Amino acid sequence: MSVENKTKEQRKNKSWQMPDTYVIIFFVVLFAALLTYLIPVGQFETKDITYVYKGVEKSRTVPIPESFKILTDDNGNSVKNGIKWFEPGGGVGIVNYAFEGLVSGSKWGSAVGVVAFILVIGGAFGIILRTGAVETGMMAMIKKTKGAESAIIPILFALFSIGGAVFGMGEEAIPFAMILVPILIGMGYDGITGIMITYTATQIGFATSWMNPFSVAIAQGVSGVPVMSGAGVRFSLWVFFTTIGIIYTWRYAKKIKKDPTLSLSYESDKQYREDFKNKENIEVKFEMGHKLILLTVFLGMIWVIYGVMKYEYYLPEIATQFFVMGIVSGVIGIIFNLNNMRLNDIASSFREGAKDLLGAALVVGMAKGIILVLGGSDPTTPTVLNTVLHGIGNTIGSLPAAVSAWFMFVFQSVFNFFVVSGSGQAALTMPLMAPLADLVGVTRQVAVLAFQLGDGFTNLIVPTSGCLMGMLAVARLDWSKWAKFQLKFQGILFVLSSIVMILAVMIGYN
Template sequence: MVIKEVNLVNRKKKGFAMPHTYVILVIMLIISMVLSWFIPSGEYERIEDVETGRIIVVEGSYKPMEKEYVTPFQAVGAIAEGMVESSDIIFFILFAYGMVYMLIKSGAFFGGIAQFLKVFNGKEAIMLPILMFLFALAGSTVGISEEFYGIIPVFVGIGIAMGYDGLVGGSIICLSMAVGFSANTTNPFSIGIAQSLAGLPMMSGMIYRIIIFLVFTSLSIFYVMRYAKKVKENPELSLVKDVNFGHLKGMSREEMDKLPFTNRHKILLGIFVLSIVLMVLGTIIGGWYLRELSALFIIMMVIIGLVAGFNFSEISNYFLESVGEIIFGALVVGLARSIMVVLTEANIIDSVVFYTSNLLLKTSKYIGAVGMLLFQNLLNFFITSNSGQAAVAIPLMAPIGDMIGLTRQTTVLAYTFGAGFSDIFWPTGCAVMCGLMGVPMDKWYKFITPLFLMMVALEIVFLLLAVWFGYGPF
């Protein structure tokens, strides 16, 4: 009885604690199930767009359907279905980290980081913004995003080794690519598809989008640098100080300075760099995606293990160890997908689009532009694919924009903002990033929410300016 009373007192002192990542996602799953009881079921007719070859919705084709109710038992079953539907991403995460883990066990990973830190000793404050800008540029121009997911654990380790924390290291690549992909300039998977569907010249409106890219990239760099400086001066202020990053946490700077860096280590890191080059070339030239990238990581994991001197049994055991470290994050992806399973089974996604678009028709062009932004943010919760969202939203939003006095360039801008930036906030979008970083979602939200709100404010400002000066071809 005494112990119970003490525990109760301790709980009261602690106050509210953010739930576990899995609990957050299950709560959202339950909310989605409840929404399925109240939002009418319905769907749009879809056809293939001749110019883009993508399946798009037909304006004015929405029709109600017989109500589909998702039961609690079906919602639980959606968890298993979500795991199955996202199995390609889950196993991609396992294989990507397996390759990195093999480098760690070989000694080349931290040996290489130690050499990196010696070269850039005292210049971390310069390296962070340079790296963030380069990754943002890659996302903004050629649309590279998921393709670099495999090296996120590497940057988590680099961030920790540089005296910051896993959030800083992960943000170097996760946040930068997300911002670049959202504030895009020539990204063919976002702006290219959207402008084509809206009947605009490809890559038009470039000057304004370059300004937007520079502003958002600068804001994200400033935000991460400010947090990094605070953590380096006082590690107790780190939001992830109590998070176990496993082998990525590595060792102290003093210990790393004593690490050997042999010729074998150099060869192993060369193999790792080669895998990154092949990944980029395969994605851009060969059209590789998760299946091919997973195959690449499996092959490179085995090659790295053999060159490191491990036999096949040791390679297998190390891979199993790596799965144990990353499985928390991998399963987050499946849980997040289960929310989509429920919404799809209830046939309410198109209904949300229909009723929201009807509301926009009753607004002025300024309110309508902001309304489109909010709509696209909402839609990004339901449809996480940028190209998929464009295929649904642009054929509907473009005519609405015409009717309320918006240029189609402004309508496309609202789409790119809403379809991109909220990826760092909605659990259906940021689950993969959190999983690969090994950062619980409650920690991520504490870190990212202030930045996300600043970004939303900036998005509104840029949209209103676009309406004011009639954003067109430049």
């Protein structure tokens, strides 16, 4: 490249830079604040819906669509709760969004529960990685699988997709990515391939699941649809979209294997790549201590999966399971003197591991701040979000059947930016979408499908997803670069999902 061309390229790079995730969230907060001055606040009354899942009666509190009303003052004028710039006394103002977002929720969900989960997972794997067992096992595996690396991609993708479909695997994929991303980069692929095989696969499974208790069961139960009905069509969709994901990932990985510099994560993969090169020609001694730690991780993963499927373990239990894995691995590392490990190294490596995922944890709190600025997601509290939800519902209800079904899908896709919890989004939106389906002449099963596809696939790109940001932190990849890569794949998923929604209406999917 000539000096003149280099100068032009440098000017181009300086003139435009994709905003950081924190910057994007800040401007979304400002936009949300503006909406509080433009849109009146509204509220719903609620009721408890019960449904049966696996022979057990469960319940959810949901809004009553026809109970919606705009809050008015003494003169009968609609009320707009324009948010203040700063709010003392623990209130929510525009500049309070980061702190209030981080301390909101409970240990069972966003934001404080997810933040704690991410930090504990990071710390636990910091200990495991400090022992050197993972990289030693990685080197041994790479040497044994030379020439057959490409077979790993479809197998792992399908397995993670099954995890997403069967028990809603999402956050649980973060520790797997901590192991697989370095391995795949060492094999000549990149961090993006690692995220596609782990996180993308789980969300494809999540979006097309026929039995996920955290999305399908709740959405169907809330909508008055027999729980786990329509499984045949959903299973076919899972096979179809999983196959699409495997082909797309395999073709991309093959291209990167041929020329790694084509990867958007080429720079961020540098440290992993250099670590591999430095150890490539070193004789690997895969000793008993290494094997015991990998066995601990393997058994720990089985414990997690069993707990989620059998007892519906969630953030507190899963975080504790990984914490135990980390401590046990650290003790084994000390006993077998792996990487000259000492007692204090357990503490320091836990701290370093948590620090690596701190950025992702902060995003979770900041993203929750957007909802707080809009007034929160409680249907009984007068908020902008409730008014928007009701208004969009009325708009969709006035459209033809096929168009309404498609708009339900689009609405769920957009709404997922604000409420990334699958169960939370189902409880908020399905009580409105299910009656609307009756009104426009589509089945409630179609409305549930719109929720699934819209919620699941956009999890792959929304920067408000703590799980996605945790994955990107593991791969050391900026959200902007991931989004640039994801846009094409999101386009494919959007077009195919749109076709699926129209076909579902045409066949009267029930």
